[in-house]
Amino acid sequence: TECSPPTAAANVSQYACLRRTTTENHNKIFTDVLEELAENSEFNESKGPCLAFRRAASVLKSLPSAVHCLGAIQGLPCLGEHTKAVMEEILIFGRSFKVEEVQSDERYQALKLFTSVFGVGPKTAEKWYRRGLRSLKEILAEPNIQLNRMQRAGFLYYRDISKAVSKAEAKALSSIIEETAHWIAPDSILALTGGFRRGKEYGHDVDFLLTMPEMGKEEGLLLRVIDRLRDQGILLYCEHQDSTFDMSKLPSHRFEAMDHFEKCFLILRLEEGQVEGDGGLQKDPGESRGWRAVRVDLVAPPVDRYAFVLLGWTGSRQFERDLRRFASKERGMCLDNHALYDKTKKLFLPATSEEDIFAHLGLEYVEPWQRNA
Ligand code: DCP
Ligand code: MG
Numbered sequence: 001t002e003c004s005p006p007t008a009a010a011n012v013s014q015y016a017c018l019r020r021t022t023t024e025n026h027n028k029i030f031t032d033v034l035e036e037l038a039e040n041s042e043f044n045e046s047k048g049p050c051l052a053f054r055r056a057a058s059v060l061k062s063l064p065s066a067v068h069c070l071g072a073i074q075g076l077p078c079l080g081e082h083t084k085a086v087m088e089e090i091l092i093f094g095r096s097f098k099v100e101e102v103q104s105d106e107r108y109q110a111l112k113l114f115t116s117v118f119g120v121g122p123k124t125a126e127k128w129y130r131r132g133l134r135s136l137k138e139i140l141a142e143p144n145i146q147l148n149r150m151q152r153a154g155f156l157y158y159r160d161i162s163k164a165v166s167k168a169e170a171k172a173l174s175s176i177i178e179e180t181a182h183w184i185a186p187d188s189i190l191a192l193t194g195g196f197r198r199g200k201e202y203g204h205d206v207d208f209l210l211t212m213p214e215m216g217k218e219e220g221l222l223l224r225v226i227d228r229l230r231d232q233g234i235l236l237y238c239e240h241q242d243s244t245f246d247m248s249k250l251p252s253h254r255f256e257a258m259d260h261f262e263k264c265f266l267i268l269r270l271e272e273g274q275v276e277g278d279g280g281l282q283k284d285p286g287e288s289r290g291w292r293a294v295r296v297d298l299v300a301p302p303v304d305r306y307a308f309v310l311l312g313w314t315g316s317r318q319f320e321r322d323l324r325r326f327a328s329k330e331r332g333m334c335l336d337n338h339a340l341y342d343k344t345k346k347l348f349l350p351a352t353s354e355e356d357i358f359a360h361l362g363l364e365y366v367e368p369w370q371r372n373a
Contacts, residue, residue, distance in 0.1 A: 003069035014055075014059075016323075021370060026065050033086060034086065037086065039112070040108055054318060067087070070088060073087065110129045113136065117151065117158060118154030119148065150237075157237070160292045161293055163282050163283065165205065170206045172276065173296060180232070183228065184221065188221060189213065190208055193208060198371055199368070209301065210299070222264060226238055233269070235266065239266075240263075241264065245260040246260070250334060252334075262299075262300045262301075263297065266296040268294050269291050271291045272290040299313060308336070311354045
């Protein structure tokens, strides 16, 4: 059949921050496969191929319509030979043999299963695999394995926290935490961030920022919120990290490095009656208890860093990576969750809103719901 390249192809940028990507993905049949290949590369510590597959998936997510032939992707950035070969297989056979090979690989299956447990990263998963372990049951039955506190919580609430969190559940948690924070400090500010701020219907956790309108007043607030959640009987697990934020340090080049603000990783108990709408609580059919466990992240930056943290925690990961890459490669600037630094002028660029940061970078503002790269 006739196939002409989309006229828009020439205008698609290699940077996700110069594209607009909503939650509506017209090329899911390709991006699901490419992301699975990226994950496999990550398990094999092939950083280059991993990034290449993720970038390719991200470009395809930004397209306004489905790709029906290879001609349609001519001129698009970030689509390498491997990606094109995978796409060709899917276009011709309706499936990818390459990804099926990966999916049937014993090591891939085990690492994917192990890393699905809260608190288990690729290193631990690899260690368990090398010991010959293949299932979660085998790990729990192995007497020589010492699980840390986070991993024990991960196994304890595995069924609940591997189930997606709905928007209605995120809203319910938002009300609960907001009420708790306001009970302690009436002028505290709570903001929903992460995937739900980008308009996603489901997420793996719920991410919030918590701060105070006056500098320094945020100190101690997070710990008091945690105590109050515990008193209410809804705190199932809490890992609290103190702030290691140092104003004088330059922004970090390493994307994967965690930011330095005070934060906590929680598992909260959400009651059925607290969730509005027909969906109600996301749980197994036949599950009789009227509550579920949900993963929640709370970050508590000082208010003068608020815009940077909001931008950093809204994501997507690919959008964040490209914002930083753009800042560095195209502007000679350094951006992270704490600050924006102009390396030529040797100057920190202050910001009170996300719009300020885009403006400093000479970028058109991209709305949160357009950052699903
Ligand atoms: N983030 C960060 N540093 C970290 C962890 C996350 O800067 N150590 C940022 C990038 C993410 C955002 O926070 O896009 C939220 O992280 P999540 O892993 O919760 O990702 P999402 O909310 O986008 O997706 P999900 O629906 O899986 O929760
Ligand atoms: Mg999230």
